[in-house]
Amino acid sequence: MSRLRAILLLLAIAAQLGTLAYMVADKEAIIRHGHTVYLRTLPLDPRDPMRGDYVRLAYSLNQLYPSRLPGLQGLVPARRGEVVYALLRPVGDGVYELDGIADRAPESGVFLRGRVQAEAVAGEALRVNYGIEQLFVEQGQGIDIEQRQRGEAGFRRSMEVALAVDEQGRAIVTGYRWAPLAISVSPAPEIDGAAATPRLLVQLKNLADYPLAVVDNAEHCGVVLTVVNRLASSAAAPCGRYLVSREDIIELAPGAVHRFTIDLAHRRWFVDGGDGLQDVREFAPVSSLRLVYRSPAALQEASAEINLWRGELHSAPFSLRGFE
Amino acid sequence: MTSDNTKPWLRAEIAQWLREGIISDEQAQRLLERYPSTPEPVEYGGGKGVFASLGVLVFGMGVMLLFAYNWAEMHRYAKLGSIFFGVALSHGLAALIKDPRVSSSLHLLGTMLFGAGIWLIAQVYHFSAHYPDGFLLWAMAALLMAWVLPSLSQCLLGCALLTLWSAVEVLEFNVLHFWALAVLLLLQLPWAYWQRSPLALTVVLMLLALALLVNSWHLQEGAALLHACLLAAMYLCAEHFSPRMSWSGCGSVFRRVGLPLWLALMLIFSFADAANIVVQLDGQTGAAAPLTWSMLFVLGAAWLWVLLDKSLRPRSPIQIAECALLLLPLLVLAAISGGVHKVGMIMTAANLSVLAYGVLFIVRGTSSLDRRQLVLGCGLIVLLVGLRFTDLFESLLARAGVFLLLGVLLFLAGLRYSRQKQRRLQEQRHV
Structure with a gap:
């Protein structure tokens, strides 16, 4: 192998390791320096062939109705792929809820950076993803979570997902807990x-x-x-x-x-x-x-x-x- | 033509002409000199290398599934550390080991573990961003290794991942996505040529067709069939340029990929439903129109070059017939794209093309005693008659007539093959 080829090979291997290292360092920085918030969800339980079992997480801030939310009417019609920011406000016990939506990153406060997945048409919701919609769990645990979330003895409780959120609004799921209050509806x-x-x-x-x-x-x-x-x-x-x-x-x-x-x-x-x-x-x-x-x-x-x-x-x- | 494997046949014929006094010894010598080279045999690589690469691929997939179990008890740093260590160790060992096959397999393992690492990081950090990007990253790593090493298995892995990336973007996210097509065309096609690798060229050509099909389907429903047809015609045209290339063997690869695709599409176009889809495409203002006309333009220019250049121009009657078989449906498709909305034109051209190819294969098979071509030709004609049995011949009398004709044709083909074989045996005895 020539010297030039050896150098190129070394660079190619370094690029592989460097890419993985960058991905890890980027996420670790958010976990270490990010603000911790809890969001309430409605989970489901699919499986990804490459990454195993995961719980799909749905948040109220995934579906935004223009008439309900301050700031959203100015954004509609936001195009698919555009970046939007969901502003959050605390409601106690570390739990946050949606407070508004903006097309620019706010200068202060806690907010999430998301991308429009589907445009709002004819009164329908604007669908936004924030990259926090999946929780990967050990095989079999997904079903346990789903069963627990559906309710024990008919009582349904919210899963509260812990997020680390950095100053740019990027978030990572770091864990979850269960809300202490449960609701049941029956005839x-x-x-x-x-x-x-x-x-x-x-x-x-x-x-x-x-x-x-x-x-x-x-x-x-x-x-x-x-x-x-x-x-x-x-x-x-x-x-x-x-x-x-x-x-x-x-x-x-x-x-x-x-x-x-x-x-x-x-x-x-x-x-x-x-x-x-x-x-x-x-x-x-x-x-x-x-x-x-x-x-x-x-x-x-x-x-x-x-x-x-x-x-x-x-x-x-x-x-x-x-x-x- | 690399595909015209006529030398054994030519020798036998020249010997016969000499005996019959049709040509002199000098003319016979000149004729033999005129066709000096037999086509390069297509070598698809050693079995050991293929099995080693397959083993590594399966092993890498096993590692991915192992991490996919998502061991809750294992700390994330332990998971990440093991994948980093795996990638570094595989590449490190590969650099130290002298045996090129083992070294190449270990580099492939390293790239597989790199892919596993991407999905593991997504799993560890519950990362649910645009997941096809993972395939892109992985493909780029494999293609980089393919160029640097160079490595056939890395090239194949990269091309497959690239196509998967494009297909997922189109089919799941409804995004028109020609990037994979561009990379395959501009980077990996030259790589396969540079490495003189028939396997890499075959895979790249097939994946190019697949990526184009998926995107064309998304661009405009029904355009996929038309574009696949034009691409197959491009491959068959590219075959004609092989005598001018430093790797003349690439011509047979273009033919091996292009011809089955072309025949399959002609069979599809012989049905009214498929022909109707193409007719209903808006050739002037439809979303697929720019791509259709670009492909038609390139194809037209390439064929014009082939026909005008003396060194590329088809010479034998069989070669001329084959060019006509390609050009007839292409002219019909061009006319349809230009606004001539006739379903029957496409169906007729497609039926004629398949029928003529069948006859052509039979003629070639019986002339050069190539049993494979003979079987292929007979099979094509039987298939065509079978397909037309229900939708073309309503009268039982017509059906009976067609079957009688088919029977006679197959009998004559067998007879001709048998006579050629006997004649060849007699010539060999005389020699």
Whole structure:
């Protein structure tokens, strides 16, 4: 082998090792110097032939609806492949949620750098990926995670994914934990032998080993009914901006459950898909629905003395057909 | 023509003409001098090297799957360290070992472990960015090694990964992606020529066709068939340039890849549905039109060169017939792209092309006592008649007639082959 060829070979080998080293160093820098945030997810369980089992992670910030989010209307139509920045705000216990969207990196705060995967057309969501949508696990663990996430004894809890986020908004998944609050939705027991309307039994359970508080009132303003993959949710009225009173706060001891029943025939649970309020039985007779428990923002300052659970908790999807 | 393996036949014929007094000894000598070289045999590399490379590939895949299990108990630094150590050790040992085969295999193992490293890093850091980029990185590493060493196995790995990268970009991410095509054409085709490697050239030509098919399909539905046809015609045209090249053996490789592709496409175009797809393409303003016309232009220029250049021009009747068989469907496709919307034209040209190729193979097979060509020719004609059995001949009488004709043709082919063989045996006895 000639001297020149030997040098070129050495460079080619160095390029291989250097590429791998660069990839590792880049990620390690984010882990070491990045800000740690937790995002709540809805995982699934596929497998990658090259990298083994992984849990596909879906975040609320993957699907952005222009009408719901500050900053997004100016960005739409963002083209596929364009870079966008999801601004995050803390909701407590290290958990962050989406606060806005921008086309330039903010000068401060925590934000994620993402790329548009699908443009928003005709009222649909803008789909954005942040490179944090996969969690690789040891073979077999993916199914365990999925089963746990679906719910133990019908109670679904959120997986909270730990991310290291650097100053440029690049993020790496570093781990996960389970939210301490779980939700269950099931057909309510029939009264006097027959139910005239679809009624749901909603249960919130404290799975932590410490007391936890949730909010609820007569109108169940802490809960919203949404139609999966459609921009439609139950009416804000009569709750409006839910201002929580002290009586609405329910403290749950470890393992305790708060139960209430809702009647979907009631106007409170009518959904607005853009054409005014409609009975969900007519609007989405076969679509999947979710109940979302949301801790009201108005309480956050006054809740220092109680351990109020904050953020959003999505129920498992259900269909009205299952309740008829 | 490298493919015209006529020397044994020519010797027998010249001996016969001498006996019959048609030509003099001097003329016979001049005729033999006119066709001095037999085609270069196509060598596809040693078996040992191929098996060693396959072993390394399988071993590398095993390492990938081992890491794909994702050992939760193993710290990420241990995983990463083992892959770094593996890459360095493989290349290091390869540099120390003198045996070129073992050294090449170890370098290939190093590149396989580099690929495993890319996926391992993605796994360790839960990295879900655009994953085809992993194939690109891996392909570039393999191709770099292919050029530096040089190594056939690294070239094949790199080309395969490059095509996979392009296919994933097109099929999964719906992105038009001609980069792999450009790299194959501009880097790996010259590499195969530089290394005089029939295997590398065969693989590159096949992958070029595959990458073009995938992209053309994405560009405009139906354009893939047309572009594949034009590419096959380019390969067959390239064969004619081989006498001018320093590696004349490359001509037979172009033919080995181009001819099966061409015949397969002619068989496809003999169906109305396939012909209709091409007719419905908008040749003037469709998304695939620029590529179609570019290919037609290059092909037209190349054929014009072949026909005008005395040293490249086909001479024997068989060579002329074969050129006509190529040019007829091409002219039809050009006319269709130009706006002549006739399904029947394509079907007729395709049927005629397959039929004529069948006859051509039979003539060649019986003349040069090449049993393979004879079987291929008979097989093509039987296949064509079988395909047309349902969609062309509705009358039972017509079907019966066609089968009778086919039977007679096959009988005559067998008879001619047998007579040629007897004559050759008699000549050998006289000599």
